Amino acid sequence: MTTSDFAAYIAGLPRVLAAAAALFRDAEGSVLLVEPNYREGWGLPGGTVESDDGESPRQGARRETAEEIGLDVELGRLLAVDWVQGPGRPPLVAYLYDGGVLGDGDFDAIRLQEEELLSWRLVPRAELSAYLPGALGRRVLTALDVLEAEGAGAAELENGRRVS
Template sequence: MTTSDDYATYIAGLPRVLAGAATLFRDERGRVLLVEPNYREGWALPGGTIESGDGETPRQAARRETAEEIGLDLAPGRLLAVDWVRGAARPPVVAYVYDGGVLAQERFEEIRLQEAELLSWRLVDRADLCAYLPDRLGRRIGAALGVLDSGAGAAELEDGEPATG
């Protein structure tokens, strides 16, 4: 076996990780834009899977997914959070959350949903996010909002909790 064969075997044996990216938009009152998927329960941020086959980066995926899902082609701002999500029935997921900024009311009027995947969208007060989001996603968005509030660097999370050790 050649060195390149050894390397190919080594790479093939490495664990696989899925990756996704989302964008956190707020309105002038601080409410968070959530979308309602039609393929699972609960709400989410605009975003989705990173398409690694064509070399897409997390930032590019956040922009593409936002444009596809809500019709707004906006470059994401700074990285707010990275979350390592353990999986039992699937590989782990690395989830990136980018700042979409504060949008003026007229930008929200431009939203056009991707009907193949989304049922609706809404602006949700921070205090009410838990009622819409699965626990882990709620913690992730809460950490991202905390980064915005504090001006700190991006949050490193594990299953939505601050990474330790």
């Protein structure tokens, strides 16, 4: 296979997007959410994995967290991988990592990326579905379940629902 044949082969393969986020909590278990200015609703600190530049999902989650909220912390274990389909775009593979429990000093150090974010807040588990509808909300609730289950591995999800 020539170089041009290989390039044509690669160009013809299906596409998938990748995103990664961090799940930060306070001592009471409330989850840190951010409010973007480019769409309605709330989300987690994170974003697109720059895979064309060689970035891994873990690296992308850490970079996005540092850019969006000013916290550059080593992330914990992978909690969930979600295959999310949506209209008008390729499927998205969303990776969710444990950001850990933050203390008051960490929350005081949060500096929002004003180009993308309006605000942040801590939301108790019981209220998460009101802020994070659909697949993202299901993904976050499943990740919290994984954290509570001793020795549990990462959850495999499709559109926020467990596969197995």
